[in-house]
Amino acid sequence: MTNNFKKLLLAVVTMPLLCVSISPAQSAKDTFLTKSSSLPDPSTLPSIFPTPVSIELGKGSFMLGQSVFLVSPAMVGSETQSLLTKVLKDAGVQTIKTVKKIPKIIDGIYIVIGTQEEPYVVDALKQITNTLDTNTNGYTIASKLTYKGALLTLVGKDADGLFYAVQTFRQLVNRAVLPAIVINDHPALPIRGTIEGFYGKPWSMKEREKHIHFLATVKANTFIYSPKDDPYARDRWRDPYPTATLKELEKLAKVAQSNHINFVYAISPGPTVCFADPDDLQALLRKFSALRAVGIHSFYVALDDIEYTKWNCELDSITFGPSGAEAAARAQAHLLNAVQASMKEIDPVAPPLIMVPTEYYDAKESPYKAALRKHLNPSIVVQWTGTDVVPPAISISDAQAATKAFGRKTFLWDNYPVNDYQESSGRLLLAPYIRREAGLSKELSGIVSNPMNQEIASRIAVTGVVAFAWNDKGYDAERTWKFAARELAGWNKSVSEALLTFFDTQRLAPTFGTHPWQAQAPSLKALLDNVEDAIANGNPASRNQAIAQLAEHAANFAHSPEIIRYGIVDTAFITEAWPWLDAMSLWGKALESTAAGLKAASQSDSEAGRYFEEAKKLAAEASAIQSVPGATRFEGSVKIADGVLDRFIAIAPSLISF
Structure with missing residues (x-):
């Protein structure tokens, strides 16, 4: 009997045994x-x-x-x-x-x-x-x-x-x-998470609940409830919450607790508060007491985006003198110190009060910061947005300057990926979290991200923010970004790849100025630059190869929205992103027509003009698509790889004579 025959016989005998079910x-x-x-x-x-x-x-x-x-x-x-x-x-x-x-x-x-x-x-x-x-x-x-x-x-x-x-x-x-x-x-920073601090349409309670569950998966531990459009937290801050809303907040706090998330309630009394008025102090304490009764034990007073060159009441003028930055800081410290003292007496183990100052956007020395540093209780946590409202980068030296200015390590409120300002209209901000220096964990007390009005789309950037806060020295922005795509795709490879193609069209990260802090569509730009270079080289083989690669990518690009729509795990993302996906599909078809036009032109085919005209028509249709009405503070035409894709489609007919 040969060895091969013995092996075959053994396989025949043992195969049924392997197929028997086991306990x-x-x-x-x-x-x-x-x-x-x-x-x-x-x-x-x-x-x-x-x-x-x-x-x-x-x-x-x-x-x-x-x-x-x-x-x-x-x-x-x-x-x-x-x-x-x-x-x-x-x-x-x-x-x-x-x-x-x-x-x-x-x-x-x-x-x-x-x-x-x-x-x-x-x-x-x-x-x-x-x-x-x-x-x-x-x-x-x-x-x-x-x-x-x-x-x-x-x-x-x-x-x-x-x-x-x-x-x-x-x-x-x-x-x-x-x-x-x-x-x-272990975490590098003790506070990691998000602050729902944007203007425009707030998240629903269901969206907040889903976001808290998500935060738990990335080892965040903080959710700050601070929607600018909650009237009972800002315009009507003195009024008690309706019973139904209070019950919803109670449920949200329980969800947070079960996910090891600290639910922080933020109130914004600045536009109308009288800092020296004992009645306003009691109004704040009553609001916190009602929330404490439903299981919320961490509180925050927001004094951002208010006027500090005039008082809201005559009593403040009598108590703190003429209005101005320095007097405002003293008045704010007076109120906040009283709130902190009351909180400590009522709930000794509660986290310290958090505040965001009126000058929250830089670390430059000023009369306001000097007075706040001198008079504010040192246990009160101070938030800071970095070197600007939307900072292009944050370094260790920036954080050290903030520590010096505010008299304590600051708690970073990072305004990314928030899209509630004019420069972000028509955009989803889906770039990786970058340009925050490793080592910042030694200079900050925490980091939270201010997300977009679109909850699920925000998770891409928030994953990066929390990962950086957990281990800033070991943080890899690109790999974390791809991980976030895989999580959103339910670990389906084709859906993940389609999402990354889509994310690349939304990588521009604007600031309040004219210069973004992240460039748009770097992967697509590299491919299109290669096509231009290959055509410019004059080598037919290189040119044809580059055009063939462009055609293949264009087909994948055009098909990606369909893959996302039918493969995404949480369909709420489709609701948030549908106009961008519609526009991407049209832009993809325009790119396909452009590739066909370049191929025809390379072969001196007169059909090239027809392809280029079709691309121009499709690009115009894509450019006309608007963002979801009412979803964001500033609306407008949706942007897809703008400055990269539209430019290439526009110049393509001039690259090869036909």
């Missing part, structure tokens, strides 16, 4: 892979976002299979337990059996979860590694292979850290095979 308990063993198993690929380092402080591969890999054993102390929060259960179920685990301890011989997949307060959890971790992240909100994930199973530990420094550990585990199990690994991780 969940057997599955944990039979799907297990050890370092000596025959793996299709070697163990590889996974990508985790935000980037962990430390991540190291061990030896070998394993699969969760259909059944796992869970060792979970009673101190693990119900929300963390629920999240872990969902992660395991989504990964294909059918049976989760809770046990009191791990056996001496680990025969299956055992997961131990808990905080560092549980000695048993720490002892289990020591079977794998001697490292342990002891920083606030830190966590350690460690796993190793055993003879017939695997041990995996999720250990948090505290309850928040443990929740973050499970969020990282959620990303790990996206892979079919898990590597033996040790991750030690």
Whole structure:
């Protein structure tokens, strides 16, 4: 009997055995892979976002299979337990059996979860590694292979850290095979998240709830409720909320708490407040008391975008003297110090009061900043938007200057990707979060992003902001940007690629001036520049190759909106982006006609003119599409790779004579 025949006979005999269904308990063993198993690929380092402080591969890999054993102390929060259960179920685990301890011989997949307060959890971790992240909100994930199973530990420094550990585990199990690994991780900044601080149409309560769930997945911990168009937070700030609205805020606060997000309520009394009036102080405290009664314990007073050259009441003139910047700072400090003192007395463990000053947009020394620095309670947190309202960059030295100006480390309110100003009309701001210097975490007390009116579209940039705040030194803007696309696409490759093509058309990041801080459509521009260069070179082979590549890209470009529409996980994104997707489809067809015209012109075909005229017509149709009525503060024609795509289509007929 030949060796080949023996192998064939063995395969025939054993194949039915391999096809027999197995019990969940057997599955944990039979799907297990050890370092000596025959793996299709070697163990590889996974990508985790935000980037962990430390991540190291061990030896070998394993699969969760259909059944796992869970060792979970009673101190693990119900929300963390629920999240872990969902992660395991989504990964294909059918049976989760809770046990009191791990056996001496680990025969299956055992997961131990808990905080560092549980000695048993720490002892289990020591079977794998001697490292342990002891920083606030830190966590350690460690796993190793055993003879017939695997041990995996999720250990948090505290309850928040443990929740973050499970969020990282959620990303790990996206892979079919898990590597033996040790991750030690903690946030660089204690405050990370978003501030709903834009003008125009506010988010709905449903959108806020969805956003808070999203923030949890990227390990943010802060959501500041500060919509400029909430009348009870600004124009009618003295009036109590209607009962129905108060109940909605209570529900939102509970959602935030279950996601380990600090829900901060911001009020904007500046346009009408009398700083010296005890009645206005009591009105603020009553508003906070009503919100505290429904579970909100973190508060914020916004004094941005107000006039400080005149008083709102005669009492302020009597108390603080003639109006002006310096007097305004003293008056603001007087009111805020009283609010902070009252908050501390009522709720000693509540986070300190946050404020945004009237001069929030630079770090230049001024009478206002000097007075605020001198008189404001040092425990009150001060927000700052950087070197401008929409800063093109923020450096360590900028933050140090702000610390000096305000007398404390500032809390960065980054006005990106907000699109509530004239220069952003017709735009979705979908560029990566860049030009913030690594090392800023040492000079700031936190970072929050001010998002767009479009909640889901904002997640692309917010993912970057939070990832930077978590680990600014390990932050990779481009890779995080692509991760955000994959998350939005539900990890579908073709949808992710279509989204990135779309995002490239929305990469221009404007400022309040004429010069944007990020350029438009860099990937598309590089391709179009290559076509121009190839044509200019006069080499027929290079020219024809470049035009063929253009035609291929144009077809993908034109087809991308359809892929996005039919493949996106959250269809609300389609509602937000539909006019841009419509315009992109037309621009893509215009680019296809342009490529056809260049090909015809390259072959001295008189049909070239017809193709170019068709491209011109399609470009005009695309340019006429308007943004969603009422969705943003400033409306206008939607922009698709403007300055890049429109320019190329316009000049293409002149590149080759025909």
